[in-house]
Amino acid sequence: MVDQQLITASTSLEGYRITKHLGIVRGITVRSRSLFGNIAGGFQTLFGGKISIYVELCEKTRVEAFEHMIQHANEKGANAIINIRYDANEVMNGVTEVLCYGTAVQVVNI
Numbered sequence: 001m002v003d004q005q006l007i008t009a010s011t012s013l014e015g016y017r018i019t020k021h022l023g024i025v026r027g028i029t030v031r032s033r034s035l036f037g038n039i040a041g042g043f044q045t046l047f048g049g050k051i052s053i054y055v056e057l058c059e060k061t062r063v064e065a066f067e068h069m070i071q072h073a074n075e076k077g078a079n080a081i082i083n084i085r086y087d088a089n090e091v092m093n094g095v096t097e098v099l100c101y102g103t104a105v106q107v108v109n110i
Contacts, residue, residue: 002073006080006107013080015110022076022104027068031061032095062086065100078104 006013065086073081084102091097 002070002078002081002104004070007070007084007102008080008082009084011083013082013107016080016107017110018080018082018105018107020106022073022078022106024101025069025072025076025078025081025104026099026101027065027070027072028097028099029061029064029068030091030095030097031057061096061098062100065098069100069102073102073104076104078106080105080107 006016012018069081069084081102081104084100087099087101089097089099
């Protein structure tokens with residue numbers, strides 16, 4: 001089972017030795033903005049600054065993709081994930097996919 005402390009954007013984990021590479025794992029989610037969200041976001045843009053309603057949507061979406069990636073790694077028998085990245089693409093106007101991916105590995109303490 002993947003320990004969240006053993007997830008990194010680095011290609012290695014200090015204090016651990018990689019014993020097995022299990023392949024790429026990914027988590028994907030697709031979200032759209034609600035009508036209410038668009039209206040509220042539109043009002044926030046009138047005043048400038050941080051658009052908190054979109055920040056919250058983006059954060060929830062990234063967390064969901066991250067959790068799906070961990071689930072995929074657990075299914076492969078990993079206890080760590082290295083070299084994680086995020087990617088986002090607009091599928092259609094107002095609909096965005098967020099992908100979180102990395103390399104599932106098994107590690108041991110050195």
